Amino acid sequence: MAPKKKTKKTAEKIPEKxxxxxxxxxxxxxxIAILQDHIADLRRHVRGMEQKLQHERQDHRDLSRQYKTMQTKLTNKVKKLEQELSQLKEDLLSQEELSKEKRERKQVEQEKDAVIANLQHKLDNMESDYEKVLHETLDSLSSQLSVARQGWEDESTTLHQKYKELLSEFGLNALDI
Incomplete structure (x- = not known):
């Protein structure tokens, strides 16, 4: 028998496939390129959020340093006022001057206590505001990462299914590859 000749239809199907x-x-x-670009964008976003968090932490440290500086100045000022008060006590000779000095000292201590209470209140507010911002930022980042992860998983599942179907169309088993 002579070999069979390929028909025109068979010859056309091969280039089409x-x-x-x-x-x-x-x-x-x-x-794949689009997905890689998307992953790169998400990584840049994560880096940006990490930098923002670093800046927030640095701001908190700066505020803490400012508070400590203010506290040191206030302590020094209080010490100086107390020294002046002691010196005035020593200089006073009469009971009337001594009682006047006691009244002034009491007023200074009340002002000092009020200033300290005010500063402590401000510090407490700053700490709670910072914690709130930090928690909101972390919650937002966590939420965004969760959404991105779910999207990646969905896309991955879709791609795997698509390629599995493509392989099966060509008569290949995805587990064999």
């Missing part, structure tokens, strides 16, 4: 495979391959490469 090759073209179709090449088109699917190019589409897959584009999908």
């Amino acid at each position: 090759e073209n179709e495979l090449e088109e699917k391959y190019r589409h897959s490469i584009l999908d």
Whole structure:
């Protein structure tokens, strides 16, 4: 028997399948590139959020340093006032001057206590505001990462299913590859 000749239809189907495979391959490469760009964008976003968190931490440290400086100045001022008060006590000779000095000292201590209470209140407010901002930032970042992770998992599942179907169309088993 003579070998069978290929018909025109069979010869046309082979390039069509090759073209179709090449088109699917190019589409897959584009999908991969898009996903890689998306991952890179998400990584940049995460880095940005980490930098923002670093800045927030640095701001908190700066505020703490400012508070400590103010507290040191206030302590020094209080010590100076107390020294002046002691010196005035020593200089006073009469009971009337001594009682006047006692009244002034009491007033200074009340002002000092009021200033300290005010500063402590401000510090407490600053700490709670900082904690609130930090928690909101972390919650937002966590939420965004969760959404991104779910999206990646969904896309991954979709891609795996798509490629599994493509392989099965070509008669290949995805587990064998």
